[in-house]
Amino acid sequence: MPDPERRRPAPWSSETKIHTLDTLLPVLEKQRQAGHTVVFTNGCFDLLHAGHIEVLEKARSLGDFLVVAMNTDASVSRIKGPLRPIVPENRRTRVMAALGAVDAVILFDEPTPLELIMATKPDVLVKGGDWDVSSIVGAPFVLERGGEVLSIPLVPDSSTTGLVEMIIKKYGHCP
Numbered sequence: 001m002p003d004p005e006r007r008r009p010a011p012w013s014s015e016t017k018i019h020t021l022d023t024l025l026p027v028l029e030k031q032r033q034a035g036h037t038v039v040f041t042n043g044c045f046d047l048l049h050a051g052h053i054e055v056l057e058k059a060r061s062l063g064d065f066l067v068v069a070m071n072t073d074a075s076v077s078r079i080k081g082p083l084r085p086i087v088p089e090n091r092r093t094r095v096m097a098a099l100g101a102v103d104a105v106i107l108f109d110e111p112t113p114l115e116l117i118m119a120t121k122p123d124v125l126v127k128g129g130d131w132d133v134s135s136i137v138g139a140p141f142v143l144e145r146g147g148e149v150l151s152i153p154l155v156p157d158s159s160t161t162g163l164v165e166m167i168i169k170k171y172g173h174c175p
Helices: 021-033 050-060 073-080 089-097 114-120 139-144 160-171
Strands: 038-043 065-071 104-108 124-128 148-152
Touching: 021 038, 021 065, 021 104, 021 114, 038 050, 038 114, 050 065, 050 124, 050 148, 065 073, 065 089, 089 104, 104 114, 114 139, 124 139, 139 148
Parallel strands: 038 065, 038 124, 065 104, 124 148
Antiparallel strands: none
16 A cells, blocks of 8 residues: 555645745746736635635636735734734645635745745735735736736625634633
8 A cells, every 4th residue: 555655746636736936936937828817815814714715716716827825824923913823834825725716825924925926926916805905015016017906805704803703702611
């Protein structure tokens, strides 16, 4: 019987969608050579919820290949505080990569994804509706290259903070 630790991921496996910059750039080059539109979004994506799915699916509908840049654990903690993330980066990336709308996942540790946006050169840059287009990191770079920058409306009452509050309210006093 084959050793499961030595197996190569199947082409459909979520593992094949998780990249470093060195592995992502050639994939993006192939997409561009095929005439495909590259869409980029980013976030913490801690406790994936329906609001995230809405933004990701709408983002993917704007092009042919969706890159999702995710904050590392250290980056999430710097942004959201010492109790976050709830889900560690290796699990967040694996769940994100398993989504059908997502074509590639990459982690970033910098304060913003600007360097990654500049390296990947997306045709479309997307964030959730809590971001005004004028405040989206990387917007000037994408616009200068002739790309689009969009803010997708959020799903009401759909946030990680809201989920955490609901869990504490419902289960914080378990018997």
